[in-house]
Amino acid sequence: MSVQAPNDFSGQNSFREGASPSKYISLGQYINEVDMPDNRERLVMTYGDQAISTIYGLCYMVGAVKQGGTNDTMQWWEDTRLHNTADGVNDTTAALGSTTTITINLANHKVRVNDNLIVFKGDYAIRAKALTVGVSSFTLDPVSTWPVAFAQGETISASIVGNDYAQGTEQPTEFIQSNVVKRENTYVIVKDRFVTTGSQMTNKSWVKLPSGGDAFYWKGEMDTRKRFLDFIEMALITGESYSNSTLTTSNLNGVEGYFSALENRGTRMGYVTSVEDLEDLGEVLDQEGGSTEYACYARTKQMNYISRLAAALNQGGMSYGMFNNSPEMAMNLDFTSLKHGGREYHWHTWKLLNDKQLLGKPGQDIYKWVGVPMDTIKDSKTGVEAPLLEINYKTLDGYSREIETWVNGAANGVYNDSSGFDGKRWDMRAEQSMATRAANRHILGK
Numbered sequence: 001m002s003v004q005a006p007n008d009f010s011g012q013n014s015f016r017e018g019a020s021p022s023k024y025i026s027l028g029q030y031i032n033e034v035d036m037p038d039n040r041e042r043l044v045m046t047y048g049d050q051a052i053s054t055i056y057g058l059c060y061m062v063g064a065v066k067q068g069g070t071n072d073t074m075q076w077w078e079d080t081r082l083h084n085t086a087d088g089v090n091d092t093t094a095a096l097g098s099t100t101t102i103t104i105n106l107a108n109h110k111v112r113v114n115d116n117l118i119v120f121k122g123d124y125a126i127r128a129k130a131l132t133v134g135v136s137s138f139t140l141d142p143v144s145t146w147p148v149a150f151a152q153g154e155t156i157s158a159s160i161v162g163n164d165y166a167q168g169t170e171q172p173t174e175f176i177q178s179n180v181v182k183r184e185n186t187y188v189i190v191k192d193r194f195v196t197t198g199s200q201m202t203n204k205s206w207v208k209l210p211s212g213g214d215a216f217y218w219k220g221e222m223d224t225r226k227r228f229l230d231f232i233e234m235a236l237i238t239g240e241s242y243s244n245s246t247l248t249t250s251n252l253n254g255v256e257g258y259f260s261a262l263e264n265r266g267t268r269m270g271y272v273t274s275v276e277d278l279e280d281l282g283e284v285l286d287q288e289g290g291s292t293e294y295a296c297y298a299r300t301k302q303m304n305y306i307s308r309l310a311a312a313l314n315q316g317g318m319s320y321g322m323f324n325n326s327p328e329m330a331m332n333l334d335f336t337s338l339k340h341g342g343r344e345y346h347w348h349t350w351k352l353l354n355d356k357q358l359l360g361k362p363g364q365d366i367y368k369w370v371g372v373p374m375d376t377i378k379d380s381k382t383g384v385e386a387p388l389l390e391i392n393y394k395t396l397d398g399y400s401r402e403i404e405t406w407v408n409g410a411a412n413g414v415y416n417d418s419s420g421f422d423g424k425r426w427d428m429r430a431e432q433s434m435a436t437r438a439a440n441r442h443i444l445g446k
Helices: 021-025 028-034 055-061 217-238 258-265 275-287 300-312 327-332
Strands: 065-069 073-079 088-090 102-105 115-121 124-129 137-142 155-163 180-186 188-197 267-269 293-298 336-340 343-349 369-373 376-378 385-387 389-396 404-411 423-436 443-445
Touching: 055 065, 055 217, 055 369, 055 389, 065 423, 073 423, 088 155, 102 155, 180 423, 188 217, 217 258, 217 423, 258 267, 258 369, 258 423, 258 443, 267 275, 275 300, 275 336, 275 343, 293 300, 293 443, 300 336, 300 343, 385 389
Parallel strands: 065 389, 267 443, 293 343
Antiparallel strands: 073 180, 088 102, 102 137, 115 124, 115 155, 124 137, 188 423, 293 369, 336 343, 369 443, 376 385, 389 423, 404 423
């Protein structure tokens, strides 16, 4: 019987002193076994904290995250305008200086006999009175003469500003019934999962995690959790109610997100670059019953404009109401505040609008900033106050679907998987909705 000598590390695999360094490169598999690598174990957070959560955090700070969703949709009620306009189409020709009665065609108008109106045309605000009223039209007589001519088919802009009656006349036979608007929004269900094997759970990594852990699977689990929380916020911010029948027949409803609500019902403008922009914005907000304090979240370009504006404006007398009147809290939360026209605007950068993987894609700046009003509204019947931006989640009888997390598998203390999966699965789920109340008082920079 022959004996075979081992050949590992034999002379065939050695090189004499003075050989080319490239020879040693060819021995990489051996060198790696001997020489310890100069490893910097701390994981470099190349992009910083990438979590985009901002408005969600704001809602938590001001107590605007509410439980109590008990249906597949949530609803709320909004008031309508107290006063009415009477914009319609002129059906009569009236000459300059005449007292001709003009007839305005307008379906569902709110004009009553003896109402006083102001008709707007060019630089004129003309007083007129309604003496004859029909179902879809009314007539107007000038209180003196028409200072401008009116053409047939011309659109007339008018507002109802009161009424007056002759002595001894009866009360009006018609009255105005106030109305409310019903708003609805569905709940969105957001889900995610992370999986690792039992073997990966016992592999030690060269990379040291910020938490100090040695097993790299924790990085995947933590990133999945952060991404899941971002997905919840982005669903509530960027979502839209579905009208595509392909989606709705699959029992998918979508959710009216913050952007969608403001695109449909909000106050909209572009970048704020000057004091004049703030003046124009303030004028519109006064017309819409705007708040006196706003939390504004913006992309970097808008923040640069605000930094220059804040330096130019006198910032004395800030109240910092949303920060419990603490300027230090505002500074700690990295807000830049400015005051103009009796309003305070607290500005903060928003990663959602700056991240090039999300809405900060190079070359596009469609969404520029949002302004969240920081006051509340009170229900006229119940007296209950509610924030103008509110996040709600489903809950009943102690079961909450705000954020659910559970673990399945058959490894490291968890053995609840009937198939004996050699590892762990982290599952995450949330069912939430957003109420954008009085969207006209919110601001969208788009």
